[in-house]
Amino acid sequence: MEFEWNAIAKEIALEVEKAVIPLFGTAKAGEVVGENASGDTTDYVDKVSEDIVLSRLEPLGVNIVSEEAGVIDNGSDYTVVIDPIDGSYNFTAGIPVFAFSFAVFKGKRPVYGAIYEFLPKNFYEAVPGEGAFLNGRRIHVRKPERGKEALSFYTRGRCTGIIKKVKRVRVLGAIAVELSYLAKGALDGVFDIRNYVRPTDIAAGVLIAREAGAIVTDERGRELEVKLSATEKTNLIAVDDEYLLKMILEELENGS
Structure with missing residues (x-):
């Protein structure tokens, strides 16, 4: 089965945004509610956001790699690697630098990547061989000026x-x-x-x-x-x- 990863990523990101932005900068967001697959603590906002992502991905039958749940192997050709809120410390502290991260692999080969920066509402995405885009506009690294990097x-x-x-x-x-x-x-x-x-x-x-x-x-x-x-x-x-x-x-x- 093939998937429209662009649409899936956007829909999930916006659903996570709706749920978590009211928690931005609050003590509730940083409450410890458990432990993740790596043995680190899980904050409330991490749990809320990941539960949304898992609920959307599990019906697709794809494999999932996530910070909180670990590896979920469903025997699929596709694996989705997610971090619902990268920068969760910033989020809980009220620092507006955090994002939703979503990458898809077919076997071990990347086929799609998306990052949604919540507060500026910037949606970055890339497909191998097709370039990188910000809100639909192609982007490229800059040519550095020596000594001013x-x-x-x-x-x-x-x-x-x-x-x-x-x-x-x-x-x-x-x-x-x-x-x-x-x-x-x-x-x-x-x-x-x-x-x-x-x-x-x-x-x-x-x-x-x-x-x-x-x-x-x-x-x-x-x-x-x-x-x-x-x-x-x-x-x-x-x-x-x-x-x-x-x-x-x-x-x-x-x-x-």
């Missing part, structure tokens, strides 16, 4: 020398959003070297960034493969050109 950079003390070589370093707290910003030319790079991000965080963003012209690798500069796992953690480097990738890899090698 802006990076989103997550570390636990490694590679800090890069700070002196770029103009700005930001940490927005929602990597799906940040990969989307790279794709549309608002950032030059996004990298997380804490061995922290999971496929649910990055599956859609990696596809969208790549289709917009970004280079996405692991910390050794090898092409990053997104695994269909709810628990596996990885490092990620996503940049708009080879020069910046080389600069980051050299800083990592130097141990700065």
